[in-house]
Amino acid sequence: MNPRHITPKSKNNRAFAPYNFVELPDENKLVVAQQLPNSNCYEKERYTGYIECTLVTETPLYIRNGLIPDDFKTFGDLSCNHQELEQVTSEEQKRWTDFFNNPANNRPIIPGSSIRGMLRTMMEIVTYSKFHQVSGNQKLFFRAVAAPKLDPLTGEYNKKLLDQEKNKIKAGYLQQQKDGSWRIYIAQDIDKHLFIWIKESLIPDDIELIKLNNADYKPQYLAVRFDDITPYKTRYLANQISKDNPNHKYRGYLVTSGNMMEGNKGGKSPRQYHCLIGEKTDDYKEIDHGAVDDYIAGLTEFQKKYFDENSGVLKNGYPVFFREPKQNEKVTLFGHNPNFRVPYTPPGNNGRAASVTDFIPSRLKSSENSDIDMTEAIFGWVNKKSQDQARAGRIFITDAIVDDTIPEDKIWCQQNPNERITPPILATPKPTTFQHYLVQTDPDGKRENLKHYGSVPHQDTVIRGYKLYWHHKDVNHSSITEDDLKDISEKPKQYTKIRPINPQVSFHFKIYFDNFTEQELGALLWILDLAKEKEKRIYVKNNQEYRFSLGMGKPFGMGTVKLTNQVLWLSQRQEKRYHKLFDGNNWETGNYKDTEVEAELFVEEFKKYLLCENPDTNLENVERIKMLLTMLSFPGKPPGSVRYMKIEHPQNKNEYDLRPVLPNPGDV
Numbered sequence: 001m002n003p004r005h006i007t008p009k010s011k012n013n014r015a016f017a018p019y020n021f022v023e024l025p026d027e028n029k030l031v032v033a034q035q036l037p038n039s040n041c042y043e044k045e046r047y048t049g050y051i052e053c054t055l056v057t058e059t060p061l062y063i064r065n066g067l068i069p070d071d072f073k074t075f076g077d078l079s080c081n082h083q084e085l086e087q088v089t090s091e092e093q094k095r096w097t098d099f100f101n102n103p104a105n106n107r108p109i110i111p112g113s114s115i116r117g118m119l120r121t122m123m124e125i126v127t128y129s130k131f132h133q134v135s136g137n138q139k140l141f142f143r144a145v146a147a148p149k150l151d152p153l154t155g156e157y158n159k160k161l162l163d164q165e166k167n168k169i170k171a172g173y174l175q176q177q178k179d180g181s182w183r184i185y186i187a188q189d190i191d192k193h194l195f196i197w198i199k200e201s202l203i204p205d206d207i208e209l210i211k212l213n214n215a216d217y218k219p220q221y222l223a224v225r226f227d228d229i230t231p232y233k234t235r236y237l238a239n240q241i242s243k244d245n246p247n248h249k250y251r252g253y254l255v256t257s258g259n260m261m262e263g264n265k266g267g268k269s270p271r272q273y274h275c276l277i278g279e280k281t282d283d284y285k286e287i288d289h290g291a292v293d294d295y296i297a298g299l300t301e302f303q304k305k306y307f308d309e310n311s312g313v314l315k316n317g318y319p320v321f322f323r324e325p326k327q328n329e330k331v332t333l334f335g336h337n338p339n340f341r342v343p344y345t346p347p348g349n350n351g352r353a354a355s356v357t358d359f360i361p362s363r364l365k366s367s368e369n370s371d372i373d374m375t376e377a378i379f380g381w382v383n384k385k386s387q388d389q390a391r392a393g394r395i396f397i398t399d400a401i402v403d404d405t406i407p408e409d410k411i412w413c414q415q416n417p418n419e420r421i422t423p424p425i426l427a428t429p430k431p432t433t434f435q436h437y438l439v440q441t442d443p444d445g446k447r448e449n450l451k452h453y454g455s456v457p458h459q460d461t462v463i464r465g466y467k468l469y470w471h472h473k474d475v476n477h478s479s480i481t482e483d484d485l486k487d488i489s490e491k492p493k494q495y496t497k498i499r500p501i502n503p504q505v506s507f508h509f510k511i512y513f514d515n516f517t518e519q520e521l522g523a524l525l526w527i528l529d530l531a532k533e534k535e536k537r538i539y540v541k542n543n544q545e546y547r548f549s550l551g552m553g554k555p556f557g558m559g560t561v562k563l564t565n566q567v568l569w570l571s572q573r574q575e576k577r578y579h580k581l582f583d584g585n586n587w588e589t590g591n592y593k594d595t596e597v598e599a600e601l602f603v604e605e606f607k608k609y610l611l612c613e614n615p616d617t618n619l620e621n622v623e624r625i626k627m628l629l630t631m632l633s634f635p636g637k638p639p640g641s642v643r644y645m646k647i648e649h650p651q652n653k654n655e656y657d658l659r660p661v662l663p664n665p666g667d668v
Contacts, residue, residue, distance in 0.1 A: 020468065
């Protein structure tokens with residue numbers, strides 16, 4: 001049984017976010033699919049047909065347009081931020097930021113692939129399937145330099161870097177060998193010290209250092225000479241430095257790192273000192289190959305931006321800091337400054353850096369479990385460790401076409417066809433925020449008791465589960481538009497432009513299915529029923545409205561959609577279609593839509609199959625399904641209660657500082 005997440009008793013220890021989680025199923029609750037059908041015929045005891053659906057936007061919706069080949073050559077690898085948009089023509093900018101559309105008439109389209117992804121996620125949750133599509137490529141690292149004693153990472157960090165001995169961190173220079181491996185050639189001691197420091201105010205202009213509070217500041221390393229070494233508190237400082245003064249005793253490099261500006265309201269860097277390391281010696285240490293792979297897989301955006309996109313600090317001749325390994329062992333910990341990040345290495349991981357997938361129970365990983373679940377049986381799979389390496393799905397979803405009766409001026413949030421909205425910054429997921437993404441079991445939510453990626457996987461903690469975004473109340477054009485023009489101009493790489501669609505715009509699409517069992521079709525019908533208006537729902541009987549989410553901007557309430565006017569058509573191939581060619585003046589398709597009684601039977605059979613141990617249980621009362629329904633509830637939460645926390649909050653300062661725990665959905 002998986003560890004269960006516990007909401008802290010005190011509200012002061014509870015975090016808030018625009019997202020929350022539906023917990024993983026226990027491994028023994030995984031529902032295995034029924035016998036798969038043959039792919040070359042329609043089986044008599046199974047069902048084939050389609051469902052006509054209407055999708056209606058409840059809040060502004062945006063799905064970025066596809067690129068024509070010429071545009072893809074021009075900016076296919078770019079990120080569509082303000083800075084990059086300024087580098088293309090106005091016509092290219094329009095095409096790049098437009099909603100996905102039909103190029104023949106420029107009318108908006110919702111790609112079938114987007115709807116398919118939305119429904120697949122719902123299917124995985126509702127049918128107790130495995131946790132699919134989670135990459136283990138990103139390795140997880142942390143730093144806890146100034147963390148308080150009670151922080152759960154403080155001891156972990158000190159243990160890795162100090163290990164009961166002082167001066168374990170050394171400096172050196174990287175050198176790649178012909179076989180691709182890396183060595184660190186150790187830097188010469190400076191007056192018996194492994195490295196020393198220099199105050200920035202003592203550095204003369206001829207060294208050409210870009211200084212800390214300069215807008216163009218970046219990490220640098222510069223050849224220098226220095227002298228006059230004296231102790232200061234816990235450090236040793238050089239009091240004289242020059243570009244190449246022969247009277248200065250020591251040669252080496254000035255090495256700078258980040259300016260620590262994030263979270264600093266004063267606008268000035270709190271950092272005052274930079275590092276000095278001695279010249280390269282002939283003594284070297286080998287770097288462990290696995291440590292190199294983990295380091296590259298765990299590169300931060302900062303490291304990619306300022307060092308190398310693909311290899312970070314791993315450049316020939318580049319200064320590097322590392323922890324001295326034990327005798328006859330290789331270097332496993334290194335980075336671009338003395339307080340570098342170190343990997344989470346949970347017990348049983350053979351010293352390798354952790355990834356999110358390490359905290360998913362084995363039987364719930366599609367890569368490790370060859371059993372076929374209902375989601376795989378319906379949607380297909382690739383690269384599976386089973387007899388069939390790949391299998392096509394039996395569900396096909398058309399693009400959703402905007403209703404023909406809706407005039408152009410009612411579709412768009414902006415009346416001017418050339419106008420684009422700049423939304424608030426859309427942040428990337430940060431699974432390193434373990435107090436949100438991992439199950440926490442302390443009812444008091446105390447910081448010192450938090451589980452993290454160095455905890456024992458599966459025994460101490462697992463991932464929280466399926467991440468979904470809350471729906472928001474009162475979402476409109478102004479609430480999704482960034483009004484801080486100064487911030488936009490100062491951070492052009494973090495903002496983008498979009499052309500969203502208005503609320504209450506209707507689209508039509510179809511879901512085709514082949515050779516479904518009663519239970520599979522029942523699961524699909526139950527899921528589709530969820531997003532109807534409550535008065536029209538057939539299978540989910542309560543007074544709460546539920547909605548699904550599509551497209552960009554979900555953290556700000558964008559992309560909320562409902563599904564209406566669902567009509568189930570079933571095919572009578574044996575009885576009709578294969579018996580005659582015409583039905584009056586029309587082709588005989590064998591399809592019929594008087595299916596209400598059958599549909600209810602399908603849903604009941606699905607519930608029995610899912611709840612085989614407790615067939616009398618109401619599906620809506622199962623704890624995981626209650627979590628799902630809570631997350632899908634509409635009109636949702638006030639935006640202020642489900643926003644991102646801030647490092648620089650006007651009243652609360654750094655809201656992440658005490659590591660508050662994200663509560664269960666029902667406690668928000």
